[in-house]
Amino acid sequence: MSRRGLLFILSGPSGVGKGTVRKALFEKEGNELKYSVSMTTRNMRDGEVDGVDYFFRSREEFERLIEEGKMLEHAEYVGNYYGTPLDYVNQTLDQGYDVFLEIEVQGAMKVKEKVPNGIFIFLTPPDLGELKARIIGRGTDEMSVIEERMEVAKQEIEMMSHYDYAVVNDKIELAVERIEHIIESEHLKVSNVLAHYKEMMKEW
């Protein structure tokens, strides 16, 4: 059975703990998900490996890939591009692996335009009061900065309606389990196994 892998996208509001949950998911025994390697135009640092930490590319090449529609999503940060190369994702899916992206809400919506059959998981705080506390608790920021972050978080939560699943991040282990069960269930969808059964029927 060489079925194509599935593309999972984990996203959610800033400060909800996406990175921590993704890390815990990948560290679990038996994890077979492939984390998508990002592409960047920034310089390679000591110890970094091209194709492992990032795909390191020139600004010209990165811009060419954007123009050709070969970046699933991208953003510019401190003068450098960062993004998810479409070809790498497709090759990994073709090899039968599930690919897992952990990205910001804005990026996730761009991915949805290009891969509508991706499975979009929205990580949410246990309650919005909790998220508020996390935003305020980050440091000694001015009230206007906090309010701006609150407004951004509110807008991000409203993006939930574009996602397939909402996973509450009340406890990391529980959030990870929920995501694992979503991944399992998606593989049990008839749309993903029908071709295989039709093949078996021929032999009957």
Next chain:
Amino acid sequence: MSRRGLLFILSGPSGVGKGTVRKALFEKEGNELKYSVSMTTRNMRDGEVDGVDYFFRSREEFERLIEEGKMLEHAEYVGNYYGTPLDYVNQTLDQGYDVFLEIEVQGAMKVKEKVPNGIFIFLTPPDLGELKARIIGRGTDEMSVIEERMEVAKQEIEMMSHYDYAVVNDKIELAVERIEHIIESEHLKVSNVLAHYKEMMKEW
């Protein structure tokens, strides 16, 4: 949170082990699914309780419910009607419970007509050779009877395309776990939690 429950329908070809899997699922600790009580026109037997084992009703009332479209599905067997009453299912869902039906493929397709947003799970044999063995192994039936059953099983497997999920019944415990994970994932669907989050947003 008084959310409406979800309707799950477990079905699959004859002899695949639907009843055994359903029983094991319901016997698991923490099970909160409600099994739909069927309605019948046959006489109540000693020890049976109306509304527990079956809803015992007259032929006239059963036929009236069919005419009024108030049976989710029904069949006649040895001169008696058997079926799933729609009102009972709806009331249980309204109370916030998930309802679980375990029925034949023909009945499941009738349920789909009336409740398209039900979650349809197709239980499949590990491989079709295994199903063949189970059909043949049932007793000392004539070859023509076996061939007829094989043809029926083949047609039933082709019905899989109308379902949402396909669960392999390789081991009962594994099949039960897969169904539990499907149930959990369905509850995590954004379509099922969005109203709740919109309510929380108001308080922000």
